[in-house]
Amino acid sequence: MSNDSAKTNFKWVGKRTRRPDGVDKVTGRARYGDDMIVPGMLHAKILRSPHAHAKILSIDTSKAAALKGVKAVLTSAEIPDHALIKPPYGPVITDFHDISRNVMARDKVLYDGHAVASVAATSERIARQALKLIDVEYEVLPHVLDPLAAAQADAPLLHEHQYTHGLESEPTEPSNVFRVVSKERGNLDTGFAEADVIVEREFTSEPVHQGYIEPQACIATASEDASVELWTTTQGHFVIRALCAKLLNMEMAKIRVTASEIGGGFGGKNNVYAEPVAIRLSQMTGRPVRIVMTRTEVFRATGPASGTHSWIRVGAKNDGTITAGEAVIHNQAGAFKGSPVGRSLESFFSAYTIPNIRATAYDVCVNRPKVAAYRAPGAPMATFAAEGVINELADRLGIDAIDLRLKNAVREGDESLAGLKYGRIGLIDVLEKAKSHDHYSASLGPNQGRGFALGYWMHGGGLSSVAANLLDDGTVSVATGNPDIGGSRSSMRAMAAEELGIDIEMIKPIVADTGSLGYSHLTAGSRTTFATGMAVINAVREIIDKLRALAAKKWTIPVDEITWEAGQAVTGREGIKALSLQELAGMATKMGGAIAGHSEINAGGAGAAFSAQLVDVEVDPETGFVSPKRYTVFQDVGRAISPDYVEGQIQGGAVQGIGWALNEEYVYDDQGHLQNTGFLDYRMPVASDVPMIDAVLIEVPNPNHPYGVRGVGEPPLVPAPAAVTNAVENAIGKTMSSLPLSPPRVLKAIDRIRAGND
């Protein structure tokens, strides 16, 4: 019950325990989005645009509607329209005008795969047949895919109503650039004037998909009384409820959402795609409606991370002191505004104490699926550019890459470009641990290179609700509103057991539906163990207080003479034997109501996390194929509540970064048709592609959390593309600025070196 985040003597926190969701996942019993069957349900399929950009002249659904077995055909006419939101815009943009159009195209299609119509039928086969009977007349328009090209005045325009925000002068023409945001401190001219060395480069990164194993899937059951039950695979069923309610003009409490088990999300399951369509089709037919996307639909129509173009320059003195940094990034938003520009800006220079900085980001619409969050949204691309120039700077200055970073590293009391004053942070510890690790000095073989990069991430806090219920037999049900995407059941259980002083197996962590619990924000932003964990701690502490009160009643002594120790109510009074949680639980309902603890919080106090990564690669000089050979991640995790899962998060993040660096990209033909819509052509790393990722956990407790938790899920992806790129550069002896480092691109670089062109 201590709030001393520096305490280390734990019974359950930090221990490697049985996974609470393990058995059900390996036996196939866990129920994912696709594993729900509702009697009488219909199957819906979605007709998607074959064009990257086109006007919808007409949609004739009559033939489809007449097909036997078809129960309803839906177009955007069935989805309520919404007015555009107006400035000021927050960092995250939720515009129902856009969402309604992304869910179902209205007037125009904006990307290959954009939803145009949907059919609910008695079987999937009939629904697919019916899609072919829908006649859509299009007027094809020119399209644009590249963010720099889309930002030009003469680019094909996606939205006639969109004028750029954030310019110095009022724009007179509509633009694909939704907004320009900028952050600045110090004086750039002064800063660069002080520099002895200036590195200036351009970088590009491609959109990459989260690549979750489980495609989007949901079932909606709507009632004529305006109620809806929704089963869906999501990172936040309370968010899905809110989005569906607002989008469909429904009363929020009448929508009850249950989150299925989730087969990966990584930010890609924060949004609605099929859910509002399923709800409307269910309302239209009076029957449950199920929509399960195919992998092709997932690639064509759900959100990848932004592709980016960055320009960056950094200046430093000969002693390594960085004096100035400037960066401009163009983030692809996809078809609708809202790329993570703020997080990109923040990621450029937040690990370093650079006195003079300017960072600028453009949010640019292009004819691609609207981007979604992807594990540390906005950060890996900016970090790819920033760490690329830092590594080049180290080379040019002849300073060790880690020493250069140590010299400029932020410490407690420093301020980030976003204006955040750092509290206790572990950056120095991370860098020193990396430098002293044997990986850093190990020898390399032929055609091998070693890369290093550093990543910064500020995790989230926010709204979480928890209900903890103590049962008669002393077992405890801990219900949160957060789908378990990366081990939150385990960390909630560990913290609850630690507080209560009982065996973890007595605690059952549960994900509650939206009807039973207060609002709980997404399992995203590395917030869950931090914020929902705080709510769990609050809730079980309320239970402890009630048990102390119960003991006081039983013993007829004042409650403040009773403490809670190792799962027991204890008093110093002579001759009074401690009462265990189980004993008190057994008498609780006879002496009052059921014993429960609740917490609805808006958690603040998130602590910045840093991840440094060392990677060795081997490059095949004949093919350009890059093979990672050794990978070590050094990360300040604050406190690893469940170390197995923390390591898993780190390993998963690094592997996603390897894919981002080496393989993943969207291949479009010249008409803007996506060509690689499956995992055979969109190549993500599999186990045999990567070495064991060694995770070195550095625990510098976050003083704002009772156990010192920092978010751990996102930081490991942030520096990974930069680190892998740096390793390739070192292996081939040439700087690389465009991802992915696919074999043809690497081979081309090698060939240029061989030809003496570089």
Place this chain on the structure above:
Amino acid sequence: MSNDSAKTNFKWVGKRTRRPDGVDKVTGRARYGDDMIVPGMLHAKILRSPHAHAKILSIDTSKAAALKGVKAVLTSAEIPDHALIKPPYGPVITDFHDISRNVMARDKVLYDGHAVASVAATSERIARQALKLIDVEYEVLPHVLDPLAAAQADAPLLHEHQYTHGLESEPTEPSNVFRVVSKERGNLDTGFAEADVIVEREFTSEPVHQGYIEPQACIATASEDASVELWTTTQGHFVIRALCAKLLNMEMAKIRVTASEIGGGFGGKNNVYAEPVAIRLSQMTGRPVRIVMTRTEVFRATGPASGTHSWIRVGAKNDGTITAGEAVIHNQAGAFKGSPVGRSLESFFSAYTIPNIRATAYDVCVNRPKVAAYRAPGAPMATFAAEGVINELADRLGIDAIDLRLKNAVREGDESLAGLKYGRIGLIDVLEKAKSHDHYSASLGPNQGRGFALGYWMHGGGLSSVAANLLDDGTVSVATGNPDIGGSRSSMRAMAAEELGIDIEMIKPIVADTGSLGYSHLTAGSRTTFATGMAVINAVREIIDKLRALAAKKWTIPVDEITWEAGQAVTGREGIKALSLQELAGMATKMGGAIAGHSEINAGGAGAAFSAQLVDVEVDPETGFVSPKRYTVFQDVGRAISPDYVEGQIQGGAVQGIGWALNEEYVYDDQGHLQNTGFLDYRMPVASDVPMIDAVLIEVPNPNHPYGVRGVGEPPLVPAPAAVTNAVENAIGKTMSSLPLSPPRVLKAIDRIRAGND
């Protein structure tokens, strides 16, 4: 927000509103026990005893297990055994020794239909086939069905270990009588000595089934990690969780039970039958297991109400003052102890101020299915006897039946035989309303008779938990742990809306699963609107307090200057405009956590309820067929939160009483085989059998509930058999003492009168 239960000026309480569950029920969308499908589920069937009483010599399941498609065969060997509980016994007996044997017979079968084995297979058809392949070798034993016969020393003995409790001397022989309980006050000899008239009679009533439309149905999904998800139709999923956990030696928190919509229960769905079997079969097979009973199984193996034999005598002075009452009742427990003896005792004389009383009840095991609660358990049978003699007393004394009751009626401050001091009660109001009603003085046609009877019932309170969640848009989700068997969604919604001062349509009443909420006792004992309603009121008042605090923060004034009026935070301060619930809801999560209110209570303060009933019947002198013609119920409901549902409860209760009085009985052959296992042969009243039941609601608020609620579900059944019997007596001119008053029995009475034998 007033606690003045006498307030009458309500916006939502007492109003006739749209049924919150209406649409889903009439469209077939509501999901009952049978409406759940889980991928990979198996279907289980139960082999049942063909004998009323037999030793199980052996069970050979090998042939069944070998049948293709059979995944598991279960016998009692798979159900943990439990030691017998020891005295002292409470009013309700929960003995896992018995429950385990009722769920699956061990060593002996004790009634026709007793479960012996179960098969889980890939289809119901295969499971049924496999049952036929199970060889059970029985040694048939003599059986006993009648409670008086079973109480004899030479009766066939069901339990060798059972010795009668509550006798004056220690018993030396085992007995079918589990216990004798007795209550006494005053001096019987003195009381009867003072009497001018003494009426002494015997009565019998038959076991009757609750007759819920939906048979028992459940699906269990067990995991190797000792967790279970259970879907079942029940009156209390928290109780089912507790029973399954204790019976199967499982940790309670690991069992998560979701209550399906329920198609009637009336006390019959308070227990476990198939659930533990489904759980064990799921554990054995690793697959979900579904068990749905047939109607035949429901009749053969689920609990009816006790059949009874009563002996009773009552003495009164010529002026109508009742001086003494004595009663002895034998209650059939079925195969295992636990008939509602306490409630039977309490029901004999609790409406009257009789100074000298003794009531004695025997709990007698017989070779019938174990009895279950049935709407006011124990009361209708005792009341049938007690009101029978009171009516005869009125006749003998020449005093109006209602006047006689008014003369002896209990009032505030009087004490019941159970030792309860009555608070504010409405008995006098009920009797006076009945006497002044035009039904009481309306003329009767030929062959018609009018009956009157009075019923007493003390409803329940106890443990209830509620979570109320205020959402961003001002709608409110109110989650309780009580399945809605008779309109609790509506009454919860009305009370929440009344407190909050918002439209009822902004409130969504929800039944939460056991994982998300604190313990909530059964929807039974007429407790839900009273006890769970109190928890709802507490929970929404917590929301109001939080909203006042939010307004205080917004206005920066002390919270105690803010009141909650008509859905708004209001302050007397100049120039501060009221903030509505919706406005406050919209700003809540920006200024703190989500807003929720919780309550876990053990509600006391239940208030006695009285129901008086007037009924006219017409008896066909040729066939003995009795047809109810007019029926009026006068009931003190405290406060009718949802009058439509209160009337529905009253109508339903009266109709069940008509069935009990006129038609329903279990027909056994001489080998103890139940003959009428379907609704064609077990005749319950249908709509065309009964007149409109007029419900006259008398509202004498219960001062212990914020809105004055008394339980309304059970009282209407209590006097109904007595009232109908009294009407038949008046029509044919002869007292009747045995139920049901089936045409042969009535015709026989008429024939005896005609023959001059009476």
